[in-house]
Amino acid sequence: MCRCILGEISNMAAHNFLWSLTKNCFTFGLIGLTVSDRYASIVPVRGSSMSPTFNPTTDSFMGSLSDDHVLMEKFCLQKYKFSHGDVIVFCSPSNHKEKHVKRIIGLPGDWIGTPMTNDVVKVPNGHCWVEGDNPSSSLDSRSFGPIPLGLVKGRVTHILWPPQRVRHVERKNHQNRHSPS
Amino acid sequence: MSTYLIGQKTCMNCKTLNPQLPLQPCRCILGEISNMAAHNFLWSLTKNCFTFGLIGLTVSDRYASIVPVRGSSMSPTFNPTTDSFMGSLSDDHVLMEKFCLQKYKFSHGDVIVFCSPSNHKEKHVKRIIGLPGDWIGTPMTNDVVKVPNGHCWVEGDNPSSSLDSRSFGPIPLGLVKGRVTHILWPPQRVRHVERKNHQKRHSPS
Numbered sequence: 136m137c138r139c140i141l142g143e144i145s146n147m148a149a150h151n152f153l154w155s156l157t158k159n160c161f162t163f164g165l166i167g168l169t170v171s172d173r174y175a176s177i178v179p180v181r182g183s184s185m186s187p188t189f190n191p192t193t194d195s196f197m198g199s200l201s202d203d204h205v206l207m208e209k210f211c212l213q214k215y216k217f218s219h220g221d222v223i224v225f226c227s228p229s230n231h232k233e234k235h236v237k238r239i240i241g242l243p244g245d246w247i248g249t250p251m252t253n254d255v256v257k258v259p260n261g262h263c264w265v266e267g268d269n270p271s272s273s274l275d276s277r278s279f280g281p282i283p284l285g286l287v288k289g290r291v292t293h294i295l296w297p298p299q300r301v302r303h304v305e306r307k308n309h310q311n312r313h314s315p316s
Numbered sequence: 317m318s319t320y321l322i323g324q325k326t327c328m329n330c331k332t333l334n335p336q337l338p339l340q341p342c343r344c345i346l347g348e349i350s351n352m353a354a355h356n357f358l359w360s361l362t363k364n365c366f367t368f369g370l371i372g373l374t375v376s377d378r379y380a381s382i383v384p385v386r387g388s389s390m391s392p393t394f395n396p397t398t399d400s401f402m403g404s405l406s407d408d409h410v411l412m413e414k415f416c417l418q419k420y421k422f423s424h425g426d427v428i429v430f431c432s433p434s435n436h437k438e439k440h441v442k443r444i445i446g447l448p449g450d451w452i453g454t455p456m457t458n459d460v461v462k463v464p465n466g467h468c469w470v471e472g473d474n475p476s477s478s479l480d481s482r483s484f485g486p487i488p489l490g491l492v493k494g495r496v497t498h499i500l501w502p503p504q505r506v507r508h509v510e511r512k513n514h515q516k517r518h519s520p521s
Contacts, residue, residue, distance in 0.1 A: 162363075165370045172377050215436060226490030229466040231420060261434040285431030286490045 175208045177295060178224060180236055184273035188222070188304065189236065189294070204296035205236075205304070207289035215284060217242060217263065220306030222291040225265070228279050234288060237265035237275050238307065243284075249277060256281070263287075268307075380413045382500060383429060385441050389478035393427070393509065394441065394499070409501035410441075410509070412494035420489060422447065422468065425511030427496040430470070433484050439493060442470035442480050443512065448489075454482060461486070468492075473512075 180189040180203045189203040207224050211217065217239055227233040241247045241264030247256045258264050262281035267273025276282065294300050327334050327342035334342050385394040385408045394408040412429050416422065422444055432438040446452045446469030452461045463469050467486035472478025481487065499505050 158367075162367055162370070165367070165374060169370060169374055169377070172374070226488070227466065228488040228490065229464070231466050231489035231492075259434070261432065261436050283431070283433040283488065283491060284436035285433065286488060287436075 173209060175206060175210075176289070177204050178207050178234075178236075178289075179204050182272075184267035184269050184275070185222070185236055185238070186269040186272075188268045201297065203294050203300065205291045206293040206295050208292050209289045211290045212287065217284070217287070217290070218306060220308045222304055223265065224288045224291065225282060225286045226288065228282050228286065235265075235274075236291065237267050237273070240264045240266045240276070241281070247276075251277070261285070378414060380411060380415075381494070382409050383412050383439075383441075383494075384409050387477075389472035389474050389480070390427070390441055390443070391474040391477075393473045406502065408499050408505065410496045411498040411500050413497050414494045416495045417492065422489070422492070422495070423511060425513045427509055428470065429493045429496065430487060430491045431493065433487050433491065440470075440479075441496065442472050442478070445469045445471045445481070446486070452481075456482070466490070 183190050189205065192201075211221075217223070219239060219242060221239045222236065223239055224234055224236050227235050241258045243258050243260045243262060245258045245264065247258060247264045248254075249256060256264070258281045262283050264276045264281050266275045266277065270277075291304050293303055325333060325335055325337050327337060327344060329348075330342060330344040332342075332344075388395050394410065397406075416426075422428070424444060424447060426444045427441060428444055429439055429441050432440050446463045448463055448465045448467060450463045450469065452463060452469045453459075454461060461469070463486045467488050469481045469486050471480045471482065475482075496509050498508055
């Protein structure tokens with residue numbers, strides 16, 4: 136065969152290879168995007184409102200590299216089955232551009248006792264009461280009241296980073312804080 | 317026993333004598349090539365359908381989707397006639413865009429879709445009457461309510477049959493799922509959805 140034909144065949148093969156590589160990257164990127172939007176994604180946790188569950192040390196030297204990164208699953212949103220003690224990610228009711236990570240203390244119908252004001256609050260339908268594990272430095276339902284369940288973006292199941300803190304995030308029940316309706 | 321008579325007249329693949337070899341390919345080779353072509357065609361068709369389905373899903377999740385409007389709380393803007401004969405086929409279907417969610421730029425008079433604060437599984441369509449910092453007058457109770465930060469006051473265009481902020485108060489902007497821009501169905505009602513400002517209802521901070 137003439138060398139020119141061989142050259143054309145190898146050009147076409149390289150071209151086809153690059154084209155199918157591009158298409159595969161695009162498809163896998165799209166699959167990753169869909170999975171991240173609908174099923175599970177990885178989010179960093181900032182601040183110490185959930186110490187010692189997340190970010191047990193305040194390390195300003197390393198900055199955001201030492202923040203815990205957690206796996207947030209969104210399957211819970213399809214059936215909206217939340218339990219007491221679940222750690223959830225939700226949009227802040229006072230600033231919709233921010234997301235917070237807190238633990239569910241009360242579900243619709245529960246009565247929550249607030250020790251500070253000696254008040255008893257009933258969680259309305261479609262709402263939940265959230266608090267951080269570190270009450271002294273946590274902005275939560277004790278400040279902004281119960282939040283609508285429509286603000287919940289996902290449920291935290293595992294810590295994925297840093298490697299020495301990889302573990303499952305447990306539910307913690309605070310039986311003394313809420314009484315069912 | 318010589319399998320190769322004059323030249324190569326026996327097909328190497330199916331081992332039958334074919335006097336037309338080597339000028340024309342054997343029928344078995346032609347069959348295999350057409351099988352492979354059909355197989356490749358079906359496989360690439362499947363892959364293309366899958367990719368386009370994925371693209372459609374991503375666009376619907378992130379950018380725009382089509383939602384049916386139920387009920388008459390937004391008459392006459394949506395569903396101006398209550399037609400129980402046709403059922404859900406006569407409901408208005410509207411285009412809901414989600415670009416507004418990335419910058420959260422809402423204006424007075426926008427029609428939005430949001431999760432109900434009392435039942436997170438339901439979605440409602442109402443118009444934004446007040447934004448954070450506005451003072452809303454409620455004629456019925458003679459109250460004046462200030463819309464808190466990060467919230468908005470929504471009402472339906474048909475006040476007599478609308479469950480809105482007059483009942484459940486201002487809603488957090490985090491509940492908003494999208495903004496309605498056009499009616500797409502039924503065909504005779506295809507139009508752009510206008511902003512309607514109710515200047516007398518709100519006063520800025």
